Amino acid sequence: MADQMGDAMEQIGGDGFLINGPLSRVYVSQITDGLVPALQRKGLTRTEYGHATFRENLMAF
Numbered sequence: 001m002a003d004q005m006g007d008a009m010e011q012i013g014g015d016g017f018l019i020n021g022p023l024s025r026v027y028v029s030q031i032t033d034g035l036v037p038a039l040q041r042k043g044l045t046r047t048e049y050g051h052a053t054f055r056e057n058l059m060a061f
Contacts (some may be wrong), residue, residue, distance in 0.1 A: 002038035015061060
């Protein structure tokens with residue numbers, strides 16, 4: 001999935017994805033423990049936050 005997301009961003013552009021699915025512990029765990037680390041390894045998402053507040057981190061984009 002991380003490869004497909006990276007390819008889509010290269011071909012189409014954009015600034016992110018909306019991920020939709022059932023709000024269950026399993027689904028959230030699959031995203032946070034599986035997809036996010038895979039995206040981080042590929043350099044497609046950040047690994048740490050550079051600012052002190054949520055707002056500042058959102059505005060960094």
